Amino acid sequence: MKSELFVNGKSRVVEGHPMDRLLDILRDELGLIGTKEGCGEGECGACTVLMNGEPVLSCLIPRIQCEAATVETVEGLAAAEARAFLEGFVSDGGVQCGACTPGIIVTALALLRDNPHPDRQEVQTALAGNLCRCTGYEGIHRAFDRGAEDE
Amino acid sequence: MKALAPRTLDEALLQLTQTPDLRPLAGCTDLMVSEPEDRRDWSGVLDLRGISELRGIEWRGETLEIGAVTAFSEIRDSPEVRQSFPALAEAASRIGGWQIQNRASLGGNMANASPAGDSLPVLLVLDAQVVLVGPEGKRSVPYRDFHLGYRQTALGPGEIIGWVQLPKPPVGATQFFRKVGTREAQAISKVVVALLASVSDGQISDYRLAAGSVAETPVRLTEVEESIVGRALKPEVADLAGHLAAQAVRPIDDVRSTAEYRRFALAQVVRRMTLQLVR
Amino acid sequence: MTLLGSSPPRPDGASKVDGTLRYANDLPMDGAWHGATLRSPYPHARIRALQWHPERAPAGAVCVTAADLPGPNGVQLLDDEWPVLAAELVQHVGEPVAVVAAPSKLAARQALRAIEVDYEPLEPTLDLSTAGRQEPLYSLELKSGEAEEELARAHLLVEGTYRTGHQEHIYIECQVMSAGWEADGSLVVEGSMQCPYFVHRSLIHVFGLTAERVVVKATPMGGGFGGKEDFPSVIALHAALLAKACGHPVRIAYDRHEDIIGTTKRHPSVVTHRAAVDAEGHLQAMEIDVVLDGGAFRTLSPVVLSRAVLHAAGPYRCPNVHIRGKVVRTNTAPNGAFRGFGAPQVQFAMERQMDRIARRLGLDPLEIRLRNVLEEGDRLPTGQTMDESCSARLCLEKAARETDFKQRWRHLEAQRRDIADGDSMPGVGLSLYFHGAGFTGNGERVLQSVIEAALLEDGRIEVRTAAVEMGQGCDTVLPMMAAEASGLELEDVVLAPPDTSRVPDSGPSVASRTSMVVGGEVAHVVSEIRDRVLAWWSDRQESGAAHTVEDGLVRGEKGQSWPFREVARSYAEAMGPLVVSRQHEPPEWQVFDEETYQGVAYPTYAFGADVVEVEVDPDTLEVSPKKVTAVCEVGRVLHEKLCVGQVEGGTLQAVAWGLMEEVKLEEGRYLNDRLATYIIPTIKDSPEMEVHLLEKPWKGGAFGAKGVGELPMDGGAPAAVSAVENATGIEVDAIPATPERFLALTSARRQVPSEPEDPERARGADR
Known part of the structure; x- marks a missing residue:
């Protein structure tokens, strides 16, 4: 099937099997390799993108549900939003290997849109669907704390 | 493969009449956890997410109606649900993580018919009714008669879940929900418990208890309820309720937990909820 | 210059947060085919027949089996016992039996169905209890003093058996490898790996190529933790074999399921302690038996066992010690390298044993450790005398002071019985640990690591190592060390990509050795280039005087200065290429006798102490780790934020290994081969962490550094379990310490509520 999506603000027409994953559409058809596969079954959050403004797991979304959808990936979001947060995220130790990072950034930016000053518990609730194996999550908390301090 | 994305319920029903083995899609958070080859072997899919009639939360008289494809994030945040059905709001907030809650739907949780479905014991204690729609028209079944066995439901060929109807709970009733999972989020439950209880004149006048992950389907623990209703509200009743709950289930050992632990945790959680009525 | 210890932003950070960094599976396919692996469904079986039916497979698909190997069927690590592909026997569920390649991922998966294998199941050895009766894969012994005699006349004899389970690495990026053959017959392999030269050597071994004809390129890794030390050699061989067979480059990208069932894990262990203790709690003698489950093949198990044996007595003083260690074979996936490399298992046991001794004597966990803590001048069981870089007491006292440990432990111990029904049970636990820096024994000497630096035409210095990010x-840190040593600016130093055609074999990125060993040599070679350039520049100046370099500027006598890069560019123009290389030599006095296990096993040790605070749910026995205070003495902090990050991440892995992570096997099959069922902590499960870094520089290491990557893995689990004990009174000697395990341990005391008498009539029922 052929579908039109709006990815990072641009119309993109893609074609393939209705049950192909949005993750593969982004990576293989559109070359948006920032979105990572960590488990392929909705557990790790590495493939998080915003669909119609909400964080979702692109490994669990079939092509048939992408028609006319607005999709924002890490490439689009990181280029447009919260540069200071992203820099702090690096310097505060939110990043180590980086494989979970795009998913975490997408979820984090979605949280900050709704809630510019999340407390520790709100950060935990929002990011509970994003596994990180390197940082112990403490550097991620620091990045949010600094954001609050900078305000 | 047939891939249909109707915009109205009528359109969907027509398509289901023509092709009853279409696989309905909602949030896809369970369905997409499958081998890609297998997904390609399905004869057809019917995406329900575009049907606005199946989405939303609304009072109809004394009944709150929730469309089948309504996502758990909407249920979690809904003032109506939080006000009148806090146990359901709590269950919705404990499913997966944010991303899963944005996609997974109440209807999907029911249709998937897992014994561990987090929202299902809540539906049991709320005496939910399920409205099914299909080529033969609409019918309403109590949720307790919907989930028939391990991954088996009362859905007929070409039939889909339309709405869940929750009767307004008795005034003064207290609702409890507790998920004991493998971790704090992104967890499948080891035991999940829902309780709705009312107390009047120092007596437990209503006591509806259900549990998941302790049998092939989520179960309403009616023997426990019958023993508890009518008793004076005293701490020993909590012990009794816990004890009876553990007796009433036959859980299994599996990858997430042991039968012994499930029975133990169920008893403890039921006891604790009941004690909270006392205090 | 004060670059070291500061925290400049990591150079890979920006491309990681904006998603532009390309990992192995993000590289363009460029016509590559996809590989897939057929795996054994049996833990142990004979392959009676294996038939490939190309007519049933997608067009063009190829299949490679053990019969197609051009050379030895062995993955070259310490030896080549690990088969590339199973030949006559399969030894574990998930063992590769054949590999296929096809133009698409789906076609490759379909091609697997065109292979028929006839297995004759054999009796498997599934766990340590039965494996113990067989000939071990490897065994070791370490002895000092007269342990048996002292134990026989012990004032107090304390015995314990402690068990730890598997741990799966769960790097977020699964294993990925691509291979392609060039027209000239050379082989190029690229993928996610910690040790490009390990992969290089294993390819040479099987294909019989000269070293120059094999090029291995390591991509930035989405996590390793040891899991990409040994296994990438296997998948690289598979990809290279398939590429040869199909005539296209081939990429193999594991999905999570096969990454869990097919790759190495942390060795499960059973450690048995017998200790003789005097009335004051001083250790007089210890007898320790260490048994590790090696899985189906030897892989790196002998060196894991070696580190285990060398850390088994912990950072404690004990004059008489006898340690026996062995690795046994089971029909499960081979266990291999994982952060800590045997040390976490034995230190879990030692720390639990210390708590047990304390309990027997009525001491608290801090006191027993203070009375036995290793100090400068004390000797390890290997005979090595601790030098001034020994900081065990420093760590212990700091951790205790920061957390008011003694008071709180005693308070919680006393109030346990008074906790009201329904209140969560708080507990606090302590651990003390150490980690030998760098390779074990003569490892560094055998490695003969070479580090190189080259002056580039533009005047920058390229550092060439095989270290992988x-x-x-x-x-981040290697350029900092180069700049610090040479007076150059960070921007004057560039790193060559870890590609065997461009960098020498500086050894593997393992054993917390990269900063300490490789970094030290980087500082040397870069400084040498600086010196040569300076000498040349001085000669050309009228005065001919010595010049210095500071902040990237060459400074002359009369206050003149020139950017080093400009000076170096003129050098390159005038003199041509300049390459300096240097082989790492461990200190002469670092001599270890592999026969007697006496001598200097590690030139120095990093130390740490953790205090973990938990809350236990009174109803469900679920444990929430609330806070960890980790004190780590790492010699020298090179980059503060990265160092803290290593401690935080390692600590969470350790706490999770202790409390929740569990590989569940049934008849050799993984029951939890998915991320939905192999449980690692989410951000909601994770404690607040407070890290204190201490420095007791080791003069032999680069700027005093001792290595930090693995240290924090050693302390989290025993401290967490000790905290649970403090909270509940339940003594736990096996991990993971799950609620299910607590329940099994306490079923006599904590059962489902028993049926009360008719509550209507029960006494005291009138609340």
């Missing part, structure tokens, strides 16, 4: 931050 896996998140730990070597791409």
Whole structure:
């Protein structure tokens, strides 16, 4: 099937099997390799993108549900939003290997849109669907704390 | 493969009449956890997410109606649900993580018919009714008669879940929900418990208890309820309720937990909820 | 210059947060085919027949089996016992039996169905209890003093058996490898790996190529933790075999399921302690038996066992010690390298044993450790005398002071019985640990690591090492060390990509050795280039006087200065290429006798102490780790934020290994081969962490550094379990310490509520 999506603000027409994953559409058809596969079954959050403004797991979304959808990936979001947060995220130790990072950034930016000053518990609730194996999550908390301090 | 994305319920029903083995899609958070080859072997899919009639939360008289494809994030945040059905709001907030809650739907949780479905014991204690729609028209079944066995439901060929109807709970009733999972989020439950209880004149006048992950389907623990209703509200009743709950289930050992632990945790959680009525 | 210890932003950070960094599976396919692996469904079986039916497979698909190997069927690590593909026997569920390649991923998966294998199941050995009766894969012994005699006349004899389970690495990026053959017959392999030269050597071994004809390129890694030390050699061989067979480059990208069932894990262990203790709690003698489950093949198990044996007595003083260690074979996936490399298992046991001794004597966990803590001048069981860089007491006292440990432990111990029904049970636990820096024994001497630096035409200096960035931050720290040593600016130093055609074999990125060993040599070679350039520049100046370099500027006598890069560019123009290389030599006095296990096993040790605070749910026995205070003495902090990050991440892995992570096997099959069922902590499960870094520089290491990557893995689990004990009174000697395990341990005391008498009539029922 052929579908039109709006990815990072641009119309993109893609074609393939209705049950192909949005993750593969982004990576293989559109070359948006920032979105990572960590488990392929909705557990790790590495493939998080915003669909119609909400964080979702692109490994669990079939092509048939992408028609006319607005999709924002890490490439689009990181280029447009919260540069200071992203820099702090690096310097505060939110990043180590980086494989979970795009998913975490997408979820984090979605949280900050709704809630510019999340407390520790709100950060935990929002990011509970994003596994990180390197940082112990403490550097991620620091990045949010600094954001609050900078305000 | 047939891939249909109707915009109205009528359109969907027509398509289901023509092709009853279409696989309905909602949030896809369970369905997409499958081998890609297998997904390609399905004869057809019917995406329900575009049907606005199946989405939303609304009072109809004394009944709150929730469309089948309504996502758990909407249920979690809904003032109506939080006000009148806090146990359901709590269950919705404990499913997966944010991303899963944005996609997974109440209807999907029911249709998937897992014994561990987090929202299902809540539906049991709320005496939910399920409205099914299909080529033969609409019918309403109590949720307790919907989930028939391990991954088996009362859905007929070409039939889909339309709405869940929750009767307004008795005034003064207290609702409890507790998920004991493998971790704090992104967890499948080891035991999940829902309780709705009312107390009047120092007596437990209503006591509806259900549990998941302790049998092939989520179960309403009616023997426990019958023993508890009518008793004076005293701490020993909590012990009794816990004890009876553990007796009433036959859980299994599996990858997430042991039968012994499930029975133990169920008893403890039921006891604790009941004690909270006392205090 | 004060670059070291500061925290410049990591150079890979920006491309990681904006998603532009390309990992192995993000590289363009460029016509590559996809590989897939057929795996054994049996833990142990004979392959009676294997038939490939190309007519049933997608067009063009190829299949490679053991019969197609051009050379030895062995993955070259310490030896080549690990088969590339199973030949006559399969030894574990998930063992590769054949590999296929096809133009698409789906076609490759379909091609697997065109292979028929006839297995004759054999009796498997599934766990340590039965494996113990067989000939071990490897065994070791370490002895000092007269342990048996002292134990026989012990004032107090304390015995314990402690068990730890598997741990799966769960790097977020699964294993990925691509291979392609060039027209000239050379082989190029690229993928996610910690040790490009390990892969290089294993390819040479099987294909019989000369070293120059094999090029291995390591991509930035989405996590390793040891899991990409040994296994990438296997998948690289598979990809290279398939590429040869189909005539296209081939990429193999594991999905999570096969990454869990097919790759190495942390060795499960059973450690048995017998200790003789005097009335004051001083250790007089210890007899320790260490048994590790090696899985189906030897892989790196002998060196894991070696580190285990060398850490088994912990950072404690004990004059009489006898340690026996062995690795046994089971029909499960081979266990291999995982952060800590045997040390976490034995230190879990030692720490639990210390708590047990304390309990027997009525002491608290701090006191027993203070009375036995290793100090400068004390000797390890290997005979090595601790030098001034020994900081065990420093760590212990700091951790205790920061957390008011003694008071709180005693308070919680006393109030346990008074906790009201329904209140969560708080507990606090302590651990003390150490980690030998760098390779074990003569490892560094055998490695003969070479580090190179080259002056580029533009005047910058290229550092050439095989160190791979896996998140730990070597791409940040190595240039810092070079700049610090040479007076150059960070921007004057560039790192060559870890590609065997461009960098020498500086050894593997393992054993917390990259900063300490490789970094030290980087500082040397870069300084040498600086010196040569300076000498040349001085000669050309009228005065001919010595010049210095500071902040990237060459400073002359009369206050003149020139950017080093400009000076170096003129050098390159005038003199041509300049390459300096240097082989790492461990200190002469670092001599270890592999026969007697006496001598200097590690030139120095990093130390740490953790205090973990938990709350236990009174109803469900679920444990929430609330806070960890980790004190780590790492010699010298090179980059503060990265160092803290290593401690935080390692600590969470350790706490999770202790409390929740569990590989569940049934008849050799993984029951939890998915991320939905193999449980690692989410951000909601994770404690607040407070890290204190201490420095007791080791003069032999680069700027005093001792290595930090693995240290924090050693302390989290015993401290967490000790905290649970403090909270509940339940003594736990096996991990993971799950609620299910607590329940099994306490079923006599904590059962489902028993049926009360008719509550209507029960006494005291009138609340």
